[in-house]
Every structure is written in structure tokens, then in C-alpha cells.
Amino acid sequence: xxxxxxxxxxxxxxxxxxxxxxxxxxxxxxxxxxxxxxxxxxxxxxxxxxxxxxxxxxxxxxxxxxxxxxxxxxxxxxxxxxxxxxxxxxxxxxxxxxxxxxxxxxxxxxxxxx
RNA sequence: UAAGUAAGACAAAUGAUCGCGGCCGCGGGCCUGUCCCGCGGGUGAGGAAAGUCCGGGCUUCACAGGGCAGGAUGCCGGAUAACGUCCGGUGGAGGUGACUCCAAGGCCAGUGCAACAGAAAGAUACCGCCAGACAGAGAAUCUGGUAAGGGUGGAAAGGCAGCUUAAGAGACUACCGUCCGUCCGGUAACGGGCGGAGCCAUGUAAACCCCAUCCGAAGCAAGACCAAAACGAAAGCGACAGGCUUGCCCGGCCUGCUUUCAGGUGGGUCGCUGGACGCGGCUGGCAACAGCCGCGCUAGAUAGAUGAUCAUUCACGACAUAACCCGGCUUAUCGUUUUGCUUACAAU
Numbered sequence: 128x129x130x131x132x133x134x135x136x137x138x139x140x141x142x143x144x145x146x147x148x149x150x151x152x153x154x155x156x157x158x159x160x161x162x163x164x165x166x167x168x169x170x171x172x173x174x175x176x177x178x179x180x181x182x183x184x185x186x187x188x189x190x191x192x193x194x195x196x197x198x199x200x201x202x203x204x205x206x207x208x209x210x211x212x213x214x215x216x217x218x219x220x221x222x223x224x225x226x227x228x229x230x231x232x233x234x235x236x237x238x239x240x241x
Numbered sequence: 242u243a244a245g246u247a248a249g250a251c252a253a254a255u256g257a258u259c260g261c262g263g264c265c266g267c268g269g270g271c272c273u274g275u276c277c278c279g280c281g282g283g284u285g286a287g288g289a290a291a292g293u294c295c296g297g298g299c300u301u302c303a304c305a306g307g308g309c310a311g312g313a314u315g316c317c318g319g320a321u322a323a324c325g326u327c328c329g330g331u332g333g334a335g336g337u338g339a340c341u342c343c344a345a346g347g348c349c350a351g352u353g354c355a356a357c358a359g360a361a362a363g364a365u366a367c368c369g370c371c372a373g374a375c376a377g378a379g380a381a382u383c384u385g386g387u388a389a390g391g392g393u394g395g396a397a398a399g400g401c402a403g404c405u406u407a408a409g410a411g412a413c414u415a416c417c418g419u420c421c422g423u424c425c426g427g428u429a430a431c432g433g434g435c436g437g438a439g440c441c442a443u444g445u446a447a448a449c450c451c452c453a454u455c456c457g458a459a460g461c462a463a464g465a466c467c468a469a470a471a472c473g474a475a476a477g478c479g480a481c482a483g484g485c486u487u488g489c490c491c492g493g494c495c496u497g498c499u500u501u502c503a504g505g506u507g508g509g510u511c512g513c514u515g516g517a518c519g520c521g522g523c524u525g526g527c528a529a530c531a532g533c534c535g536c537g538c539u540a541g542a543u544a545g546a547u548g549a550u551c552a553u554u555c556a557c558g559a560c561a562u563a564a565c566c567c568g569g570c571u572u573a574u575c576g577u578u579u580u581g582c583u584u585a586c587a588a589u
Contacts, residue, residue, distance in 0.1 A: 135544060170544095180291090180562055188261095188548045195260065196549075220549060 134170030134206065143170070143208045150233040154215040154223060155190070157230040158208040167201060169194055170208045178216045186211045186223075193224040200228075202236045 134140060147160035162168060171190050173183040190209055194201075201207075215223065231237045 133544085137544090181560095184562065185548085192260075192549050224549095 132166060132168050134168050134208065139168075139206070140170055140172065140208060143206050147206070147208070148234070150230050151212075152226055152229055154212055154218060154226045155230060156210040156212065157227075157234065158210075159234050159236060160206045161204055162206045167198075167203055168206045170206075171211070172208060173211045177211055177213050182216045186215050189220050189223045190227070192220065193227045197224065197228060197231075200237050201231060205236060 134143070143158050143160045147158040149156060149158045151157070169191075171187050173186050175183075177183055177186060190211065194209075209227070215226075228237070
């Protein structure tokens, strides 16, 4: 991804959980925290409650693809953690993408289009 | 044609755009690293990748030899690196059949358990039958004989028929079964023949146990290497910086800098995929499998790569995502399809 890297270590996730702010909707939960750089770092978490390995991989890919295609509209300099909820297992790409943009608006991190 | 049975094969397809992990090539960048960026090519999950139930390779540790404990397996022969797997047999069970299924050693080594029912469960007479006390006969009572019949039970002491008998009973006889001996066939499990014993005694070993065979432990987060840091050791360096030891000097100690060694955290590299490999053919073998020849190279990530959108077609897409690698087992699964065989029906 052009403007972003991924969160890798558990302590990075824990830092965002403790210090960030969160909003949730039906399918996803989003935590954000400014990281002091000019790039975004994104982490996706899908627990075993969501489903088996195949389902978890599919949800992860849908969230990553949604973010990749909508990357340009997000503000920079943020650590973002997206947690999938169990209801996300049964929906398609369109629902995940609209859900992601909805959470972005709640966080006020969507760039205002001129 | 229908139903069945056995052994396999496949696991939606095609195109376009965007995107991701390895690999190769080219170009560019600078901090010249086997780094970063771009472009192109090629490649990228399964039949079970799953459960982690067995077995082996590999790695580290341990190890003179033997025994005990513990665990696993359990008809016979073979295959194999090995197995609890596979193949071929034997015995038993099911099916008209093709075929399928089987924890299939030992309760005369010892110990334990067997509810309820039933008269009685290592023994037994409740009903019944018969004889006697018993008389002309019957009933009742008592004594004795009896396991043919009844009833209970998973199981009642070989089965069935006959002979005998007061009534009965392997007490006796034939056949079948069992056990023992012997002969023949078979590598063996076992099968068959002949002769003998009237058959002294339940079930359970997926109860403890006995017998035979096998088993060192932990696992790729194994392990090997490179190495910031922190904590250390040694040597050297100012004609001598600071502090302590004294009032001063020498000497000693601590701090400083450099080098070497040790150390092994953050991190990195390897292990990491060419292998008991796949496909085809020939040879040996009933087969599992083995040998030889030819061709092929087919993921290697490290928070973890296969997705999204659009279009077309159809049977409208199940179960399920490698994580060191193999051989099996078990379980899940929308469906499509091939071949052999069996039974029934029809036609010739």
C-alpha cells in the first residue's frame, strides 16, 4: 500500500487499545491513535469467535482490500486498528467497505472533498 | 434399463482491470547493502492442507550392561524406513449375490464381579413324574428316587433320536459337537482322515492380571551461526585527567579511552524444501511392493501471501487455508464422472 504500513507487534496493538479512541458499528470496531509520523499504520484483528481459518482469512482480506481502495480519503499520521465482529463473517465486500467509511466519518479522519 | 457393490478421477470455467508473497531478468537511486524504487517474465494451498490419533526421517540432550515400573500391540504369512498401516490367507458373523465386517492370545496361574428374576447361579427338587409308608381305589401327609416337561434368566451343565427304566438319567447306542492321541496336506494360522474318552462343569480379560513382541526423552518456538545493548575479564594508553587511601611522596583502588576475549537480549541469516518425490514404460511378485530405464522440478510465508470489481456460461459452487518433511488412520464434504462385478427384468 502506498501510504501505509502494517502494525505487527502485540505491544503496538496494546498501545492503540489503551490510548486510542474507538467507535463501532454492526460489523467492525475501529481504534485510532496519532503516531507522530506522516504515514498511516493499520492493523486488522479477527478473533476465533468470527469463524474458522477460512472465514477469518476472508474477512481480513475484505477489510484490507476496502482500506487499500479507499486509502486516499483517509488522513495521514494515524495508527488504526480494525477489529472484526462475528456478524462480519456472513457479509460481502460492499457492506465491509461502507462500514469502514462510516467509521471513518465518526472518527473525523476522512478528508473533506473540496 | 433399474437397484446394488468395489476401486478410482475431478473439486466451477474463461476473459479484463486493480492488488499481494517468493523467484529470475533489466533499469534507476543513494547511505554501495546481496538495501530501496520501477518495469517485465514466470510462479503461488488441499483431498482432506483439518483432527493431532499412530509411525519414521531430521535436530539437541542422555546412554557400559542388565532388571523393575510404565505404555503400546495381540489369528498366520508377507510388504515397508517404520507403523496401531497395507496386501494375501485362516477362522467367525452378515448378505440371494457381487462383497462387507471382526481388539480374533490365555478364565484347569491367582484374584474379583455377575443386579433383578428364579426352588436352585460352582449348586439346586417350587410345580410336575415315579416308588414306598399304604390298606380295594383316590385325596392329603411324610420319606426317597428323578432334570423328560413347566416357569425365571444372557446362561439351568453337550444337542437330537432311540434303547433301557417304577419314573428317569451319556447308564447304554447311532449321528453331530467337544476334548485327547495319531496320520496326511499346508511356511503357518488351520483343514481333512482314523482311533479313543461318555464329556466333573457357567459367563466376564473393552475386570485386575498372565504370556509373547516392541518402546531412551523432547520437539523446527528443534537446533546452528552472525551479532547493537546490558553485565563482565585481560592487556595497553597520557612522562599522568579526576576522586579515595595520608599532612606530602611512592604504591594501591575506582572512574576515563583503545584493543582483544567472553557474553548472547532487540534484530538478522540458515534450517526451508530435490524428496523413502511425481509421471510414463519394462521386469519380478496373486497382491501390497521392489528393481531398472526415460522425462519432469511443482509454495516456502514469519503476524503470516490466493482477494476485489466487471462480463459470459453452467450442474449455481460443499467441507475446509501449508507453517520442518514424509507414510498412514480418523472425521467433514455440494456435486460430477470412469471402470469391473452382482442381482432382477426385457430382447437376441
